[in-house]
Amino acid sequence: MLDVHRLRVFRSVVASGSVQAAAANLGYTPSAISQHLTALQRETGLALLARAGRGLRPTAAGHALAAEAERVLARLGAAESLIADLRAGRTGALSIAYFASVGAAWMPLVVRHILSEHPGVRLDLQLREQIPDSREERADIQVVVARSGFDPGSGFTAEHLLDDPYVAVLPAGHRLAGRTEVDLADLADEGWVDNDFARGWCRDNLIEACTAAGFSPAFRVEAHDYPTALAFVAAGIGPTVLPALGAAHLPSGVTCVRLVRPTPMRSIHTVVHDAVEHAPAVRTAVAALRAAATAVGPTR
Template sequence: MIDLHRLRVFRAVVADGSINGAAATLGYTPSAVSQHLTVLQRETGLSLIERHGRGVVPTAVGRAIAHEAGRVLESMAEFESFVADVRDGHTGRLSVCYFASAGSAWIPPIIATITTEFPGLRIDLRLVELVVDATPDPDIEIFVEGSPLATSTEYDVHPLLEEPYVVVLPRDHRLADRAEIKVSELEAERWVDNDVARGPCREATLRACAAAGFMPTFHIETHDYATGIRFVAEGVGITVVPVLGCGQLPPTVIAVPLVDPTPTRRIAVRTRATLRSNLAVARVLELLRDHIAIGRLEAGFAGTQST
């Protein structure tokens, strides 16, 4: 196989018309340049240069080889640029997996920024609830600690935040004017379940209730936070959700922080270890932290209550 580096050396000699001049340009010794030319002629089985006075000139075959080598090296430069873009995240594909409430709060603005800054990158978005066993592991996954995760690929894990829960009540509820509500005060309420999958988010609520000395009685079972909140808006009962799960509350309900104890869930993001130098991945992590920091700057639970 012909060595591409020797083609570069050969073209430098042809362009300069001198082994010594090419050596000075390349930062090599003249003997090293001569050796590259000798090996290249042996690899090709062709006579590529000949002496002319104190310099060298390409043979007719050598001129043709130099011309074709230029095309090859130009294509290789484009290929290397493409590889660099893929490595840095400027092109190619990036898969991002997330759970529903994170997807609603964070994913749209983050992906809007990424598609603007990395227009050649294709983003494959996956809602974790819809992922099946045959789905390849994602490049980036936002998850709640305690969720089952595939372990077939090495990942770096980055903690994001510990998120508190609130209780969503009708605005005319007896506790709706409180600044905060003790978990024990909800024992006699009609509870609306919002996670029939019984995942780690639901377990955080059950642990807090157990610490308060009771287990909630769920009168309605729903599959997600939005549906559970709609039932509260209809006066069916109350529901407990993490702050991100509140979304845009209906005008007839209000979200109040819980205490004694405050249920919480830990959210983290994992990224493929092989993408540590990927600029798009780094940018996603930066944007995630920015959105979380903005949320923390908001006073109290501003944004969870409908006005």
């Protein structure tokens, strides 16, 4: 079994680039650092470091072990934090991942509800658009956009929360601004403001809807997020089309109009780790997310 302390020393050497720097960072003598490295290489049977001038550089095997050591030590740190919480009488930690528009529209109230019910819980909030491939990197709860009936993976359970329709946000005085709804094709000749720099699922969904309406949107300018896109609309640059949750907080000088024929839609789900689904804080968090979705309404 690998010695965790030697892994920490090795990671410090790789990060700092030399035995002397690692010794200074860790408060050890260079001789002690060298002894730990020699023992680790003997323990693994691998050449992990090579000379590079006055310093050291990891070999290919060293790079691989350093990356894995980072993950192992992070998980060990999380376990140590949990033990400290339990010893102090706190209820432990809860990690929640969510995407940006849910963060602005739902998470402040969700977090307030969790902390009012469980004041001792330590929250780890993560802004994340995709579900990580690695189980170890996944949060206890993640709010995701996905197609209905998607597979969340073994050991996780998905629950549908809301179908979030897309809307058109138009500058004040736009020719369509006075309508209660517009056909998606009515925007075919407009110069759009793009709002999905990541080119994620939400944008793909919108492009599919435009294709179904018989056109491809002409993007005039690209924004990296919804608030910036809305600011561009308010400046009169052009319309943008985004999910209704992203239009929850509109700046002055714009108006929001429902889209029809077709109405692009994204489905929002929670994904809960089965190992923690019965934990009180998890149940409170999921209930708060359900309440937030219900308050918005299933179809606007």
